[in-house]
Amino acid sequence: MTTEIALKKPNWFSRIANPGQFLAWSRGFVAPLSILTAILFAIGLYYAFFDSPPDYQMGQTVRIMYIHVPNAWLSQFVYGVMAVASIGTLVWRHPLADVAAKSAAPLGAVFTGLALFSGSLWGRPTWGTFWEWDGRMTSTLILFLIYLGIIALWRAFEDQGRAGRVIAVFTLVGALDIPVVKFSVDWWNTLHQPASVLSMSGEHVAPAILIPLLVMTLAFTLLFITLHIVRMRTEIFRRRAESLERQAAANLMA
C-alpha cells in the first residue's frame, strides 16, 4: 500500500533559510535590482554634479559629499547587517546567516575605504590636510581595520562552518566601535563636522542638497543589496562546488 507523501509548500521561513530556496527566489531579483540601482545612480549623479547648488563656504568641493556621506553611512549599515547575521548564527543557528556575514564583509570594507579616501580628498581643499587624528576619522579607520581583520579570519579557516560561529563572536565584539563612530562627532571636539541629517534636533540641511544626498544614499544602498545577493549566491555555489569536489575525491579513493 503506497502512502502519499504530502509535499508541504515552502513557508516563508524555509525560503530564507534553505540555501536551495534562497537560490531559487534570489535569481529573479538580481537583474531588476541592478537596473534600479543604475537608474538611481544616474539620477543621483546628475543631481549631484549638475543640478544642486554649490556650498556657500566650500564651493564646488561640496559635491564630494554626495559620494562620501553615503559611503560613510553604508560602512556602518553593513556592519550592522553583519552584526545581525552574527546574532542569527549564534542564537538561531540560521543556515544562511554566516553566508550573509561572509558576503557582507568585503563590501563593508570597500565602502569604509571609499569613505576614508573620499573624505581625505575632500579634507585637503576644505581643511588643508589629507588626514587628522580626530575622533571620527580615527574610529572609522579602526572600523576599516576591523573589517580587514574579519576578512583575514574568513580566509584563515578551513572549516567554514566553525569559522562562521567563531567570527560571529568576534563581529559582535567589534560592533562596539559602531556607536563610537556614530557619536564621535558629539563626544569629542572634532575637526569633522557634526551630524546634520540624523541628529536629535532634526535636519539642518537645505532640501536642494538633501534630496540628491538621499537619492545617492538610496542608490548606494541598493548597490549594496544587489552585490550582497550576488555574493551570497556565489558563496552558496562555491560551497556546493567544494563539497562536490570532496565527494569526487572520496569516490576516487574508494
Add this chain to the structure above:
Amino acid sequence: MTAFLAIIARDLRLATRVGGDALTLVLFFVMVGVIVPFAIGPDSATLSRLAPGIVWIAAFLSMLLGLDRLFRADDEDGSLTLFRHAALPLEAIVAAKVIAHWLLTALPLIIASPILAVLLAMDFAAWEKTVLSLLLGTPGLVALGTIGAAVTVSLRRGGLIAPVLILPLSIPILIFGTGAIATGNPDGISNAALLFLSAISLVTLALAPFAAALALRLSED
C-alpha cells in the same frame, strides 16, 4: 576557589619550566627599546619626549605577540578539551588564565621598564607615570587579547592573525594609556585619562572571559 588558583599555579609552573619561554617576551620588549634610538636618533631631548609612547608601543607589541601562548599549548595537548567540560566554568578558567598571563607577560615588562627608562632618557617622574599607566592598562590588554586568542585557537598557522584582530580594538587602551602620562603637564597625571583607562580595563576584564569562553566552545572539533 582552589580550582581557580590551581589553574593559575599550573600556568605559572608550565611557563617557568624548561619548555616554557617566560622571559623571551621581556627580551623582545627591551630590544624594541634598544632599536628605537637607532631609528630616531640618539638625541636625548627627542628621546625623553617620545619615551612614554615608545615604552607603551614596546609593551603593546610584546603583549600582542605573546597572545598565541594563551591557548595554543592547551589546545595541542588536549587540556582545552578538558577545560571545556570541566566542573569549573570555562569563563572562570579563562579569567584564571588572564591573571596568569598578566603575571607572566605584563608584570615582567613593568619590572623591566627601568632598563627602557634609562635607554630612552626618561626622567623619574615620567617613568613613575608610565608604570602606573601600564599597571592600569595591561590587564585590559590581556583580557582583550584572550578574545583574539580564543577566536584563532583552532587555526593551525594562526600566527599573526590574533594581534591583527586585537590591535584595532585595543587602540583606546593605547590612547588613554599614553594620554595619562600627559607629557604636557609636568607635575600631575591626567586624571581623566587614568580613570578612562581603569574603566576600560575593568570592563574588558569583566566581559572578555565570556566572549573568549564562547569562542573557545565554538572552536570545538
